[in-house]
Amino acid sequence: MSTFAELKIEAIKAFGYFGEWVFDEWKKLNDTFFYGENIVGEIIWAATPQDRSLGCYFPDKNLIVLHKTLMRPVYPTITLNWEPRHLNKRKVSDVLLHEMIHQRVHQTGGWEGENSHNNLRFVNEVNRITKLLGIDINAKVIQWQTIHGKITPCVKSGCLNIEELSNFPYSSRSHSYYYGQS
Numbered sequence: 001m002s003t004f005a006e007l008k009i010e011a012i013k014a015f016g017y018f019g020e021w022v023f024d025e026w027k028k029l030n031d032t033f034f035y036g037e038n039i040v041g042e043i044i045w046a047a048t049p050q051d052r053s054l055g056c057y058f059p060d061k062n063l064i065v066l067h068k069t070l071m072r073p074v075y076p077t078i079t080l081n082w083e084p085r086h087l088n089k090r091k092v093s094d095v096l097l098h099e100m101i102h103q104r105v106h107q108t109g110g111w112e113g114e115n116s117h118n119n120l121r122f123v124n125e126v127n128r129i130t131k132l133l134g135i136d137i138n139a140k141v142i143q144w145q146t147i148h149g150k151i152t153p154c155v156k157s158g159c160l161n162i163e164e165l166s167n168f169p170y171s172s173r174s175h176s177y178y179y180g181q182s
């Protein structure tokens with residue numbers, strides 16, 4: 001198993017500034033939200049399966065993939081000279097935080113339930129972290145019920161729906177949180 005320093009060096013070789021930044025950010029998030037307990041693995045910038053999500057965690061490899069499009073600037077820059085300072089760090093950090101929740105759940109016993117988001121372990125992590133973020137939301141495991149012959153998710157009032165749960169915390173941020181930065 002590689003150390004943090006070794007993995008960071010590999011990431012810098014592969015992704016330059018982005019590799020360095022993301023490892024520093026991972027460490028910061030680990031200390032802030034996960035008691036420094038997550039075990040580091042590779043973090044790469046690449047496509048995610050079917051481009052379905054902005055990030056992906058592969059438990060068997062302890063690998064975090066951040067979608068390569070996250071490297072793009074928030075707004076097309078006037079000069080078209082894309083520089084690392086244009087990276088939407090808040091957004092990437094939230095995607096990384098989401099993948100680190102999967103990492104923690106996996107590394108502390110895994111989950112049982114409908115899928116990697118709609119299960120008690122993930123939901124408990126969301127409720128724990130959202131308090132630390134100061135976002136006023138609530139998550140509960142979503143049950144399905146049949147209404148008029150249709151299988152429908154039963155979302156408790158004031159709780160995240162499946163889409164929001166699957167995209168926490170970026171689904172729960174205000175638009176200006178990401179795009180109000182200068």
Ligand SMILES: [Zn+2]
Nearest residue numbers: 098102117166
């Ligand atoms: Zn996820």
